[in-house]
Amino acid sequence: MRQYTPKNDIQKKSYHTDRFYVAPTLAKEPVSNDSTFASDLSSLSNVVEVKDAYIQAGHLVIYINKEDNVSAIKHLKEIRAYNYMMELSAIDYIATQGGFEIFYEMLSMSKHKRLRVKCFVAKDDAIASVEPLFRMADWSEREMFDMYGVTVKNHPYMKRLLMPDDWQGHPLLKTYPLIGDEAAQWYEVDKIFGKEARDVIGPELRDAAQVDRYDTQRFARLGHEVPKGTDITNGNEPDTPIRYQEEGGVKLFGKTLVTPFDEIETKQLKERK
Amino acid sequence: MQQINRLKPFFENISFDRDDNTMVVNFGPQHPSAHGQLRLILELQGEEITKAHPDVGYLHRGMEKMGENMIYNEFLPTTDRMDYIAATSNNYGYALAVEKLIGVEAPRRAEVIRTMLLELNRIISHLFWLATHALDVGAMSVFLYAFREREFAMDLMEDYCGARLTHSAVRIGGVPLDLPDDWIYNLEKFIVTLTEQLEVYEGLLNQNRIWKMRLENVGIISPEMARQWGLTGPSLRASGIKWDLRKEMPYGLYPELDFDIPTSDKCDSYGRYLCHMAEMRESMKILKQLVPMYNDSDTQLMAHSPQYISCTKEEMMTQNYSLMQHFVLVTQGMRPPVGEVYVATESPKGELGFYINSDGSPYPYKLKLRAPSFWHTGILQDILPGHQLADVVTIIGNLNIVFGEIDR
Numbered sequence: 001m002r003q004y005t006p007k008n009d010i011q012k013k014s015y016h017t018d019r020f021y022v023a024p025t026l027a028k029e030p031v032s033n034d035s036t037f038a039s040d041l042s043s044l045s046n047v048v049e050v051k052d053a054y055i056q057a058g059h060l061v062i063y064i065n066k067e068d069n070v071s072a073i074k075h076l077k078e079i080r081a082y083n084y085m086m087e088l089s090a091i092d093y094i095a096t097q098g099g100f101e102i103f104y105e106m107l108s109m110s111k112h113k114r115l116r117v118k119c120f121v122a123k124d125d126a127i128a129s130v131e132p133l134f135r136m137a138d139w140s141e142r143e144m145f146d147m148y149g150v151t152v153k154n155h156p157y158m159k160r161l162l163m164p165d166d167w168q169g170h171p172l173l174k175t176y177p178l179i180g181d182e183a184a185q186w187y188e189v190d191k192i193f194g195k196e197a198r199d200v201i202g203p204e205l206r207d208a209a210q211v212d213r214y215d216t217q218r219f220a221r222l223g224h225e226v227p228k229g230t231d232i233t234n235g236n237e238p239d240t241p242i243r244y245q246e247e248g249g250v251k252l253f254g255k256t257l258v259t260p261f262d263e264i265e266t267k268q269l270k271e272r273k
Numbered sequence: 274m275q276q277i278n279r280l281k282p283f284f285e286n287i288s289f290d291r292d293d294n295t296m297v298v299n300f301g302p303q304h305p306s307a308h309g310q311l312r313l314i315l316e317l318q319g320e321e322i323t324k325a326h327p328d329v330g331y332l333h334r335g336m337e338k339m340g341e342n343m344i345y346n347e348f349l350p351t352t353d354r355m356d357y358i359a360a361t362s363n364n365y366g367y368a369l370a371v372e373k374l375i376g377v378e379a380p381r382r383a384e385v386i387r388t389m390l391l392e393l394n395r396i397i398s399h400l401f402w403l404a405t406h407a408l409d410v411g412a413m414s415v416f417l418y419a420f421r422e423r424e425f426a427m428d429l430m431e432d433y434c435g436a437r438l439t440h441s442a443v444r445i446g447g448v449p450l451d452l453p454d455d456w457i458y459n460l461e462k463f464i465v466t467l468t469e470q471l472e473v474y475e476g477l478l479n480q481n482r483i484w485k486m487r488l489e490n491v492g493i494i495s496p497e498m499a500r501q502w503g504l505t506g507p508s509l510r511a512s513g514i515k516w517d518l519r520k521e522m523p524y525g526l527y528p529e530l531d532f533d534i535p536t537s538d539k540c541d542s543y544g545r546y547l548c549h550m551a552e553m554r555e556s557m558k559i560l561k562q563l564v565p566m567y568n569d570s571d572t573q574l575m576a577h578s579p580q581y582i583s584c585t586k587e588e589m590m591t592q593n594y595s596l597m598q599h600f601v602l603v604t605q606g607m608r609p610p611v612g613e614v615y616v617a618t619e620s621p622k623g624e625l626g627f628y629i630n631s632d633g634s635p636y637p638y639k640l641k642l643r644a645p646s647f648w649h650t651g652i653l654q655d656i657l658p659g660h661q662l663a664d665v666v667t668i669i670g671n672l673n674i675v676f677g678e679i680d681r
Binding site for chain 1: 338
């Protein structure tokens with residue numbers, strides 16, 4: 001029976017995984033191990049509902065409801081001195097959980113601690129913007145929308161950031177194809193010259209290293225060279241054996257280009273100049 | 274009015290008939306002072322900027338997507354192409370993040386070599402910044418001098434790894450090579466040259482009237498604004514906030530090294546210039562301290578962790594099982610534990626963070642690259658309004674943005 005491959009995750013997968021392989025997990029410590037984090041967490045849990053919290057690789061990880069993201073981050077920023085938002089983005093779990101996990105990476109300069117606030121947003125749901133709290137979220141949330149299609153409410157300028165404004169699809173989704181698709185192939189032709197020019201120009205060649213076996217205008221087959229532009233689709237390829245001049249193969253004007261090495265005639269320098 | 278059709282698209286920069294007498298100008302994406310592919314849409318009232326809108330993405334290569342479809346070792350050379358002015362700092366940040374995920378520590382000699390390369394890269398990056406920034410502002414000779422010294426530093430990089438720009442000189446778990454003979458000697462010679470030359474640059478610029486007029490009180494970033502926009506690196510330190518990850522949340526060998534964090538409370542472009550110059554001196558101080566550390570260290574270069582990191586060449590050629598393990602690591606890739614890490618290092622531009630979410634397979638489930646220049650560009654929309662058009666070039670050059678890491 002053929003193995004079932006899910007259509008909603010078309011990213012590269014390992015070609016072999018041992019059937020009995022169980023991946024180890026990076027150790028999760030309880031929050032009580034760190035007094036700073038413990039007080040941060042108890043303070044935060046008075047304000048919002050904390051679904052889960054642990055310390056992993058020195059980071060406090062807090063799971064909250066998506067409705068609470070602004071109030072939780074506001075509390076962490078203003079009361080708990082996490083004055084820097086370092087990064088925010090989404091993780092695509094549509095295939096397994098039907099939505100995205102949004103993470104906010106925060107830093108406290110006074111405490112020298114980092115924490116990560118995470119919340120889950122269903123696929124067609126929206127999340128509130130944290131831009132009023134951290135101006136940097138302006139660009140991060142635009143990037144998140146651009147890459148994942150997560151809609152952000154109350155954002156001052158919700159437009160794509162990295163991809164062109166009229167781009168279809170969101171590149172970092174697990175459903176996004178890894179090679180240029182049909183639409184991408186015609187994108188620039190349609191955009192600049194219009195659909196009616198498709199026949200004249202042809203699709204964009206996405207693979208720059210692609211070699212067309214029958215294109216004698218741009219390529220020559222070693223050992224089967226023909227004049228430029230000759231039609232060889234009918235298999236009409238003469239053999240042109242490869243001969244090297246060193247082996248006395250190619251002769252120009254009656255003599256070989258490379259003269260054989262003459263030990264007596266050759267001058268040798270005593271020192272390098 | 275323009276006649277718009279498909280072959281002649283609408284150009285914003287030639288619409289002069291706006292009601293409010295403002296003019297919209299496209300700065301870039303092909304502008305020599307845009308330091309890459311920055312398109313800045315500026316709204317001008319006379320020569321004064323009333324609105325600025327940075328448009329990025331012209332160098333977007335989808336590195337995060339590439340990372341999710343490559344095994345961990347395979348992605349390392351791609352990180353070179355982020356901040357290509359100081360490639361090793363990206364390699365190191367990535368390698369450190371993966372090492373934290375798999376719980377491996379690089380041997381001491383590898384760590385010494387890495388730190389040497391990192392600081393050398395910081396110098397290369399700052400020299401490049403100085404050269405191009407000075408050229409943008411009009412100081413042509415500084416450009417030539419600074420590039421000469423940068424060339425010497427790049428020769429050192431070339432001697433070590435063979436590459437000048439995209440080094441890939443760091444591996445996950447250590448470094449691939451030991452330093453060649455004479456490298457330390459050449460490094461010391463370079464430090465002497467650069468120490469002399471830095472004074473020359475400063476002699477040309479520090480009290481230069483034109484330089485000061487173009488930089489002082491231009492591009493003022495208040496500490497609050499810097500915090501809001503997530504600024505890091507010299508841009509943050511010039512706003513009077515003493516924050517350097519090498520000192521505040523140290524990693525690698527930095528706890529053992531003695532160096533200062535130069536800051537400035539001028540908050541303007543001139544303050545950032547002073548910070549950059551002082552940082553080069555601090556980097557040289559670190560390099561000098563690393564030389565005895567190198568001599569005292571053991572010769573092991575790669576960490577021993579057969580599950581994740583390939584064995585040495587000798588083991589590979591003599592032991593069957595080592596060869597098999599190496600084969601699996603190369604063809605299938607290492608399988609790190611399930612979990613997530615965020616590791617930040619101080620790159621020449623600021624905090625360079627790598628967030629890796631692993632689901633236990635050889636490909637990262639999510640890889641987020643936190644590049645400092647991204648927000649150093651974003652902040653342009655808040656700093657530029659109120660400045661003159663000529664100051665745009667100063668501010669862009671001064672913030673030290675590199676498009677390889679903005680667009681990724």
